[in-house]
Amino acid sequence: MLGLLFFAASLTPSLIPRGPDVQGVLGGLVTAIGYLIGQIVAFFWRAADLPQLSGRKAQGLTGLIAVPLVVFFLWVLGSSLTWQNDIRQKMGLEPAEALGLVSILVTALVTFLSVYLLGWLVAGLFRLIRSRLGRVMPARRANVLGFVAVVLILFVVTRDGIVDVVVRGLDESYETAQALFENAPPAPVAPQMTGSAASLIDWSAIGKPGRDFITSGPTAEDISAFTGRSARDPIRVYVGRANGDTPHARAELALAELKRQGAFDRDVLIVASPTGTGWMDPGSHDPVEYMHDGNIATVAAQYSYLQSPLALILETNTGLEQATALQDVIHGYWKTLPKDSRPRLYVHGLSLGAWSSMHATNLFRLLDDPIDGAFWAGPPFPSAFWNYVQNQRAQGSTWVLPVIGDSTLVRYASHVSDASAAGAAWGPMRIVFLQYSSDPVVFYDPRSLWRAPPWMRDPPAPDMSAHLMFMPVVTQFQLALDMALSFGAPPGFGHAYYAQDYIGPWVQVTAPEGWTGADTVRLKRHCDMGFQHGCANRQR
Structure with a gap:
């Protein structure tokens, strides 16, 4: 019975x-x-x-x-x-x-x-x-x-x-990766691009996720056609796992390539952490390049070839070590530059990338010279920093979309909120979490084996069922199965984050000059024009 x-x-x-x-x-x-x-x-x-x-x-x-x-x-x-x-x-x-x-x-x-x-x-x-x-x-x-x-x-x-x-x-993962290396497409011809003949990073060892990131995204012409203003080609630097023997070696290589391409002369610099396979979501990176007229550089370093679930189990420390090394090296050089001429520095990650990026964002290291902000999407439930922030939520705010203090430091976004609503203006550092209320990767709770998760005790969010019912043991297995199904959810639900919901948080975090609400609407429409990847219709 x-x-x-x-x-x-x-x-x-x-x-x-x-x-x-x-x-x-x-x-x-x-x-x-x-x-x-x-x-x-x-x-x-x-x-x-x-x-x-x-x-x-x-x-x-x-x-x-x-x-x-x-x-x-x-x-x-x-x-x-x-x-x-x-x-x-x-x-x-x-x-x-x-x-x-x-x-x-x-x-x-x-x-x-x-x-x-x-x-x-x-x-x-x-x-x-x-x-x-x-x-x-x-x-x-x-x-x-x-x-x-x-x-x-x-x-x-x-x-x-x-x-x-x-x-x-x-x-299988390494065999696939090696086959990709051996059959790499031609390297970029433009000398300013990562992997070109002039680059310090070997194109054949970058791997497919990195090559896709480097060669995709909007060009200066794409951005100018959208904004009506002059624009620059965004800088994208990616170091594959095979490009260096250790996390620190890959981080130093990334820094050298950033210097070569003149990334520290740009207005914005983003240190990003990829997912387990090394994938970088174009829906996140394309929009922010439009916002800043291409006057932006993004850098990432791969730590695994494995699919995210396997990487989560087997290479968690590897991801944390790589993200920490990259942030240490980039921030260490960045803070030696004159404050009035260096780029604004942000950190970013999706899913496992958010976890490793949060871990790497050592607040003690940042005390003397903090970064300008962070944007983390789909943070996995074990993330220590995310859990700490969640538990500081103001009384009466929900677990899926909490309010933290007076919202001057941390805000939350979802498919129904862009983090713009707050009781006070932003402080000097801006942190935004993007999390869908239907994302079990974020809201899975191991303690649901014997007690209801915190969000189940709140009124249901718009994309939640009003008939949620807690049952010891059963709820645990329902949520575990939800995690497996969440990657195939429609865009904007589950763990399927997409460009339209990245745009508002990026505006809040990076505060692009002269950007208006009308620009946000136009960019969302532009990114919803059926492009297969992100918001760009061609390779660079």
């Missing part, structure tokens, strides 16, 4: 809409977990020799529990399609015509039986080991040692299995 309760609860909505097959897997998994929890409780109940009901009393108690369970099950079953379509409509998706109950039940049953079979095999292994040990020792000792032996066996098998998968993933 606990398993069925968990299955019914899994039909309630969470942050991202689910299709029948995904819902079936979730339902079968939590049903198996509920069943396992019930078995564990029953085991300890019997082991403690506590009283047990039998006969009519047991049947009566079962019926007493079963009736509300059946009512709850029928209620969520009848409401689930409405709930899922409510979220889909909020995200601009076409509503589903049917719940797909048969698909849900079949998939859930297969998932449950698979997990049950796995548990049965583990229990059988325990019984086998216990029986062998029972031949040479007392039963109680055989039970304890049998349990310990099974745990150790499972640990070794799981560990080796995980290592094998990771090694294969690493091999």
Whole structure:
């Protein structure tokens, strides 16, 4: 009955809409977990020799529990399609015509039986080991040692299995990266560009994400056509992981290339941290180059070839070390320049890039000569600095869009807010977090295993369901599944950040000279003209 309760609860909505097959897997998994929890409780109940009901009393108690369970099950079953379509409509998706109950039940049953079979095999292994040990020792000792032996066996098998998968993933990633290096397209001809014959950075070792960043984005002609003013070609410097043996070496190479291209003579300098694969979101970087008439330089250094989930697990420290080294080196040189002639310095990152950039932004290092601001989008839930700021929110403000102090230092943006509304003017440093209220990468909470996340205790945000319901264990797995689905959400929802929502925060953080609200509207329209990447319609 606990398993069925968990299955019914899994039909309630969470942050991202689910299709029948995904819902079936979730339902079968939590049903198996509920069943396992019930078995564990029953085991300890019997082991403690506590009283047990039998006969009519047991049947009566079962019926007493079963009736509300059946009512709850029928209620969520009848409401689930409405709930899922409510979220889909909020995200601009076409509503589903049917719940797909048969698909849900079949998939859930297969998932449950698979997990049950796995548990049965583990229990059988325990019984086998216990029986062998029972031949040479007392039963109680055989039970304890049998349990310990099974745990150790499972640990070794799981560990080796995980290592094998990771090694294969690493091999494939590095093979892919090396193939990209060997088949790199021709290097840029323009000597001022990164990777050209005049550049200090080897084009063949940069890797595809870096090459895409360097060769894309608006040109001076693109920017002038939009603004009607004279413009410059933006500077983009990118150091691939293979361009240096250590984080510090890559950071020093980036600094040397910035100097070569004259980046410190520009008005704005952005130190960016890429995602796990090294990707730089054009929807973020293109708009800010339009805002500043191309009089801007952006620098980034790659720390991994792996997809973000794998990089998060295996190369977290590598990302933090690379971001720290890059900020240390760039800021260390920047603060030696005359204050009246150096560029304004900002830091930026998306997702894992936001995490590493926040970690690298050491406030103690900045005390003597602080940067001008920071813009972090989609900060992952483990980020220490983000968690610290979140917990300073003013009373009455929501977890998904909090107010911090008088908003002179930190503001928040989302798809419904551009961080412009505040009770006081900006101070000397400007920090903006962009986070969608439907983004589980930001709002996943490991403690939802036993308690409701903070945002679930607030009134639901515009893109959240009004029928969110907390259930221990089940909510944890719903949010974990949401994270996997969030990368495929429509632009502006989940973890799919896009250009229109970067524009307002960049205006707030970098304060482009002479920029107006009408300019923001025009740029949003320009970036929504169907360009495949960012806000530029051609390569540089």
